[in-house]
Amino acid sequence: MENRKQAILRAVVHEFTTSAVPVGSQALQSRYFVNLSSATIRSELAELSDLGYLTQPHTSAGRVPTDSGYRYFVDFLMELEPIPDRVKAFIQDKLRAAPGDMEGLVERAAMTVAAVTQNASVASAPQGAQARIKHVDLVSLEPREVLLILLLEGNLLRQQVVNTTQAATQAQLTRLAAKLNHSLGGRASDEARRHYEDAPLGLEKELLGRVIAVLDLSEKGSEGLVVHDGVRNLLRQPEFAESSRLHQVLEVLEETHYLTVLLRQLIGDSDLQIVIGSENTSSGLQGCAVVLTTYGPTARLKGVLGVVGPTRMAYSQTVARLQAVARGASDRMAELGV
Amino acid sequence: MENRKQAILRAVVHEFTTSAVPVGSQALQSRYFVNLSSATIRSELAELSDLGYLTQPHTSAGRVPTDSGYRYFVDFLMELEPIPDRVKAFIQDKLRAAPGDMEGLVERAAMTVAAVTQNASVASAPQGAQARIKHVDLVSLEPREVLLILLLEGNLLRQQVVNTTQAATQAQLTRLAAKLNHSLGGRASDEARRHYEDAPLGLEKELLGRVIAVLDLSEKGSEGLVVHDGVRNLLRQPEFAESSRLHQVLEVLEETHYLTVLLRQLIGDSDLQIVIGSENTSSGLQGCAVVLTTYGPTARLKGVLGVVGPTRMAYSQTVARLQAVARGASDRMAELGV
DNA sequence: AGTTGGCACTCTCCCGTTGAGAGTGCTGAA
DNA sequence: TTCAGCACTCTCAACGGGAGAGTGCCAACT
Numbered sequence: 190m191e192n193r194k195q196a197i198l199r200a201v202v203h204e205f206t207t208s209a210v211p212v213g214s215q216a217l218q219s220r221y222f223v224n225l226s227s228a229t230i231r232s233e234l235a236e237l238s239d240l241g242y243l244t245q246p247h248t249s250a251g252r253v254p255t256d257s258g259y260r261y262f263v264d265f266l267m268e269l270e271p272i273p274d275r276v277k278a279f280i281q282d283k284l285r286a287a288p289g290d291m292e293g294l295v296e297r298a299a300m301t302v303a304a305v306t307q308n309a310s311v312a313s314a315p316q317g318a319q320a321r322i323k324h325v326d327l328v329s330l331e332p333r334e335v336l337l338i339l340l341l342e343g344n345l346l347r348q349q350v351v352n353t354t355q356a357a358t359q360a361q362l363t364r365l366a367a368k369l370n371h372s373l374g375g376r377a378s379d380e381a382r383r384h385y386e387d388a389p390l391g392l393e394k395e396l397l398g399r400v401i402a403v404l405d406l407s408e409k410g411s412e413g414l415v416v417h418d419g420v421r422n423l424l425r426q427p428e429f430a431e432s433s434r435l436h437q438v439l440e441v442l443e444e445t446h447y448l449t450v451l452l453r454q455l456i457g458d459s460d461l462q463i464v465i466g467s468e469n470t471s472s473g474l475q476g477c478a479v480v481l482t483t484y485g486p487t488a489r490l491k492g493v494l495g496v497v498g499p500t501r502m503a504y505s506q507t508v509a510r511l512q513a514v515a516r517g518a519s520d521r522m523a524e525l526g527v
Numbered sequence: 528m529e530n531r532k533q534a535i536l537r538a539v540v541h542e543f544t545t546s547a548v549p550v551g552s553q554a555l556q557s558r559y560f561v562n563l564s565s566a567t568i569r570s571e572l573a574e575l576s577d578l579g580y581l582t583q584p585h586t587s588a589g590r591v592p593t594d595s596g597y598r599y600f601v602d603f604l605m606e607l608e609p610i611p612d613r614v615k616a617f618i619q620d621k622l623r624a625a626p627g628d629m630e631g632l633v634e635r636a637a638m639t640v641a642a643v644t645q646n647a648s649v650a651s652a653p654q655g656a657q658a659r660i661k662h663v664d665l666v667s668l669e670p671r672e673v674l675l676i677l678l679l680e681g682n683l684l685r686q687q688v689v690n691t692t693q694a695a696t697q698a699q700l701t702r703l704a705a706k707l708n709h710s711l712g713g714r715a716s717d718e719a720r721r722h723y724e725d726a727p728l729g730l731e732k733e734l735l736g737r738v739i740a741v742l743d744l745s746e747k748g749s750e751g752l753v754v755h756d757g758v759r760n761l762l763r764q765p766e767f768a769e770s771s772r773l774h775q776v777l778e779v780l781e782e783t784h785y786l787t788v789l790l791r792q793l794i795g796d797s798d799l800q801i802v803i804g805s806e807n808t809s810s811g812l813q814g815c816a817v818v819l820t821t822y823g824p825t826a827r828l829k830g831v832l833g834v835v836g837p838t839r840m841a842y843s844q845t846v847a848r849l850q851a852v853a854r855g856a857s858d859r860m861a862e863l864g865v
Numbered sequence: 866a867g868t869t870g871g872c873a874c875t876c877t878c879c880c881g882t883t884g885a886g887a888g889t890g891c892t893g894a895a
Numbered sequence: 896t897t898c899a900g901c902a903c904t905c906t907c908a909a910c911g912g913g914a915g916a917g918t919g920c921c922a923a924c925t
Contacts, residue, residue, distance in 0.1 A: 338676065
């Protein structure tokens, strides 16, 4: 595409993302192209419309980017916007003051993304393919009640109260925990399953069964934590003035099942993904764009952090800030060993 | 108030909560009081308006309950609506299938409340006045990196990674953990603080410092978990058709700080609390009613579960279902020992 | 070739008007 | 105390006209 056409498309996107009003040839001329006449710009706009990058709400209105227009913009025209120092500081502050546990951190990351991008945000907790055991602990609560604590790779803590058929003292439990640590440390659920098969009936087998259950839950179910935040930011945008639009989006966000699927697609995929309007498989997100990136404390443990907003979104700013928060959260997780 | 006036007020509330349309004398006559003429009802309505219980959106519209009208209704006229069996079953299912940890359960409870009341819900995690230590565990991650695990009363698990100045083997840590368990078991942060003062410089003092930090965070910060869900349900209501109304509510819900204050008021207060419209201190909740109840695994550990919706809410149904979920969640927490 | 000013055309949006409908308060009679 | 009748008020939807914004096209210019 010729340079001038690109410049005009870029100008239309920029103008429309800030003003939310269809942009006409005159506005472009006076604000971006003082050396060109509005008639020239009009003919370029007409060609961009023919190419499918722009459209008009009605015959005599200004131009609005189509989904393809936004796509062309993010693929070829977008330059990451530098982040102001006070926004950088804000991100650092929020993440530094975050709670020390995984869930708290994920929520804080989502909150921060929502705040600095002024859109809604989503986040899923980092998770590895298979959960390995780092440490087992057994605590006696009552004679026949044991608290099973599992420390998994990535320092994920899992707990479960187990009602045992036979009583056991804390001393017995401590010995048993030491044994389990020796046999299961660094291993995953398949190893635990093998030990379970071989174990004679009794307390150890009972507890091994629970260990397996917890690991399974942690693998299958740990799609688990998916949070979202900043929905109120969307309400500031005119595209959500009538609430039915928001209703569909909320359905997707609150029905975390959808999100889980969406987010899982990204893991293993490229590092940054932008899904624009009709590219969304979920019909509730028509008119919305989703910007996603991965993050996590290690290369193996990956979660997804993302922004949900109208397709008329300040992509260059959103991407830059999202990635900044993702980097910050990753560092913080590595640091906390969480 | 005379019986007939009460009956008419009740009818207006009932009709308006279901139809969302101001209710006129004719509608009341045909649907509730076939033996009275609409003129008689009109004069009663006029008197109820004089008493401040009803109002009119404009001169020639039907009547709408005022905040005082709703207040009179919930205080004197409301009868708890029986819960259909399939709703009961739904509640049980959702709670039974809930994850085994505290946070998961709180979220699930909020989700269930939102689903069965068709409004937005809020929940804060049960918490006691002072966190007591039940068990301490130390896990060696690296030579100079220790994972500190604290099991608190109510089976709350807290973790923190500690970078120590001196290296320690797992065996040393295990011995130290046993010592800490002995001295701190069943005690709260003040006891830990005393030990910290007396301890000689070294690994133990370092770790005790962290124990105190975690306990403090757990007490002060554990206003912590406040979740909300079901905002999309509000969008079904005509009072939120224009999104500015929702914006204010979302501000309150997402700015968990407000909520924390609101919810904390209830703890120690009566078991059920209904705050209607202008009774709300937070201006963002004008036009909204909040129904709150306490819940928790034990008498000492109390959290708050609540419903947020328009003042035009089916109070008798909401209260019944909210309390059912609160009972269910309490039972489930006690059962899981979470 | 590409660019430009001029011009007719189209469509939205705002605003005032109008008529139908709903619901009220009041009054006089049962 | 209740009730039928009636005039009155106010909203809401539909309609129409005028202003404004922006377009496409065309002929002329560089």
